[in-house]
Amino acid sequence: xxxxxxxxxxxxxxxxxxxxxxxxxxxxxxxxxxxxxxxxxxxxxxxxxxxxxxxxx
Numbered sequence: 001x002x003x004x005x006x007x008x009x010x011x012x013x014x015x016x017x018x019x020x021x022x023x024x025x026x027x028x029x030x031x032x033x034x035x036x037x038x039x040x041x042x043x044x045x046x047x048x049x050x051x052x053x054x055x056x057x
Contacts, residue, residue: 026047030043
């Protein structure tokens with residue numbers, strides 16, 4: 001038995017996490033953009049970028 005593999009943290013189910021949290025992330029992005037006086041058109045791009053950044057770290 002390889003102890004290193006048994007001690008490794010489980011790999012998250014990224015697609016499931018994204019689908020589960022996308023609506024909330026989108027609402028936060030829209031609210032932040034509105035508060036900054038910016039267009040909310042880019043909210044979905046911001047959500048994608050933030051999620052991919054989190055996934056890569």
